[in-house]
Amino acid sequence: MAALTVVKDEAVMLPLWVQHYRERLGLDHLVVLDDRSTDGSTDHIEAEVRDSGGLPGGVDFEKTRLRIANQTATELLERFDWVIFTDADEFLVVDPERHRSLPELLATAELPAVAPMALNVVHDLDAEAPLDPGRPILDQRSYAYFAEIMCKPSSKRRRSPWVLASHGIRTPFEIRRDLFMLHLKFADRDRLRVSTAHRRALNVSDGRGGGSWKVDGVPEKFEARMRSVDFAATEEFDPAAIDLDSLTMQTPSGRAWRTAKFPQLLGLDVRPIVRIPTRLRGSL
Numbered sequence: 001m002a003a004l005t006v007v008k009d010e011a012v013m014l015p016l017w018v019q020h021y022r023e024r025l026g027l028d029h030l031v032v033l034d035d036r037s038t039d040g041s042t043d044h045i046e047a048e049v050r051d052s053g054g055l056p057g058g059v060d061f062e063k064t065r066l067r068i069a070n071q072t073a074t075e076l077l078e079r080f081d082w083v084i085f086t087d088a089d090e091f092l093v094v095d096p097e098r099h100r101s102l103p104e105l106l107a108t109a110e111l112p113a114v115a116p117m118a119l120n121v122v123h124d125l126d127a128e129a130p131l132d133p134g135r136p137i138l139d140q141r142s143y144a145y146f147a148e149i150m151c152k153p154s155s156k157r158r159r160s161p162w163v164l165a166s167h168g169i170r171t172p173f174e175i176r177r178d179l180f181m182l183h184l185k186f187a188d189r190d191r192l193r194v195s196t197a198h199r200r201a202l203n204v205s206d207g208r209g210g211g212s213w214k215v216d217g218v219p220e221k222f223e224a225r226m227r228s229v230d231f232a233a234t235e236e237f238d239p240a241a242i243d244l245d246s247l248t249m250q251t252p253s254g255r256a257w258r259t260a261k262f263p264q265l266l267g268l269d270v271r272p273i274v275r276i277p278t279r280l281r282g283s284l
Contacts, residue, residue: 001025001103002076003084006052006065007042008035009198012133012191013088013184018047020091020284021084024102031076033068057206062165070161082106082157085166089184091137092116092154093283095239098178105179112158113173115248116181117239118150119276120264123189124231125223131188137284138276141187143231145271148247148260150183151175168251168258175247177239182276182284186222186268193219215265222268229273237274 003021007014014032021030030047036054050072055064073083082103084092092102099105106114121137121144131140152166153173160171186192196218203209247260 001082001084001106002029002031002080003086004031004033004069004072004076005086005088006033006035006055006069007037007088008055008202009037009039009041010088011039011041014041014045016133016137016184017086017088017091018045022047025084029080031072033072035065055208057202057208059207061206061208066162066166069166073156073162074159077157077159082155084155085162086154086181089187090150090154091182091184091284093180093182093280095178095180095277095279096283097279102179105176106155106157109157109174109176111174112160112171113153113156113169114179115151115153115155115173115175115259116179117175117177117237117242118147118152118181118183119144119237119274120147120150120183120185120267121187121276122222122268122273123187123226124229125189125226127231130190131184136282137182137184137187138281142275143229143234143273144182144237144276145267145273146237146242147183147262147264147267147271149262149264149267150181151247151259152181153257153259154181163256164251164258168256170256172257173248175244177242177244180277180280180283182280185264189219189223189226192222218265221265225268231273234273234275236277 032049033052034042035052042049076083094105153169
């Protein structure tokens, strides 16, 4: 198995991404596609780093990002059985009660691509300190919300291209209840402020990005939502309660399959906050 990511200025998350997937797949199985980072985040990374050539702004940004990711994945599939594509703040973990490793889980896959149960990790502002990237994440964070749009087909064994900002793929895919993706975008209030300001500045400067990249006030909306939650009353996330059929759809052209359309910020507002399953402690 191999894993790849595309990054620009990810000094906090990229070392975590490399460490996480290195422990599961091996260092020589990782490829980092660098979009001309300016913060030194790729200067001392031990994984293979490739210069993407600099991604363009506007409508060509996402098309170019996916084209490069798909080309790299096709190359990797000449040597590996599976390729994983995630952002630098997205971490795949298996249910330890079902599987010992990610390769073991994917060996049981029935379809050419696999997607996880996606949990957007959040920050209990009253009880949890700012995130320390040098310590295990799940020793510091206990809560999340289920994000159906993030149940992306992030692992594939066929050269079918990812589409729709990697929320879709040109082959049927299965969402597994025994595989989780922990997304750290909302895992720390202070980092959220920095990352959203950076992305907003990039969007303003060259038009790249969509969705929350264009939205002002995301950290304030996040903090207001966190202040409204009764964390003591939350229930543990139960994958069995999720209707898998509701999470995917075929595109109008019939050429691709994608995750359900439900924006992350809307999910933050309306999805219940849940406790991350205790059995995942030690996974991240």
